[in-house]
Amino acid sequence: MKRAHIKIVLRTIGMVFLVVAPLAAQLKSPDDVKRGLTLLVQVSNDFKRQIGAKNFQRIPHEYMEYMEAADALRSTIKDEPSAFKAKVETRLKAAVAAYQTVSDMSSKMPDVDKLMAEHAKAVTAMNALFDLFPTDLRPDPNLPPPGRGGRRGGN
């Protein structure tokens, strides 16, 4: 009886791995997905730079670009299973909403410290989105994309 229980538990665990693992690990276009995620980080970093430079009038444009980057990511997963796309869409919408808050604040309350704090919340929302993807595809939100001839550096 005990042996039967163990078999059931092992089968259940195996089934879970079979169903969940491919969602993340076997994306149809991993390189495109990686690029889509990198674009989100790229625009997020630009948000931060514009806040730091007090270019508040530029921030709504950054928000527009964030929405464009979100569309880019959507296009990279269009052939993935519906369940996965639904999960991504939920967290992507949350991230976009968080960056919209930063954008809205920039015109109403152009305060660098408050905007930076709100931007940090947006990055957290973006990280929650990244958690849905395999680790090797996730860009580090604390690093800018590889510019300057491939050089990487902190903010």
Added chain:
Amino acid sequence: MTRRTLLLGCISMPFAWLGCSSKPTPGQQVVDLSIASDGDLLVFKPDALTCPSGARVHLTFHHEGKFLSARHDWVLTYPDKLAALSQQLLDSCGDFAKNDPRIIAVTPLADKGGIVTTDFIAPAPGDYPFLCSTHPEDMRGVLHVTE
């Protein structure tokens, strides 16, 4: 405006145009360089170019982005001017004076999918940095000017 003035203007215009267009002098090397953005990423592809000093360079920049509405260009500057120019571009959202002496050559801004060009005489031998005026911290590269 008299008819004579108009006629003279029409006749002299092609000559004036020929005089202004800076054709390479005999013996001057002409070099075509091509560079692009890496899709929508803030990266020049390639990030290093080479040409001989004194050559007449025709550079083509292709903005290969597909999604983001960010505009890019290609700006060549001097090694010792890079830091100050980059900071100014960052502070001014990419604005700069057309006759800024720190700039050796610059293309117009390109929208996604756009192709822009610039012509210039390659400066003295050395390594000259180039960047994008709207993303001066990320989009950078080096033009190697040889003897």
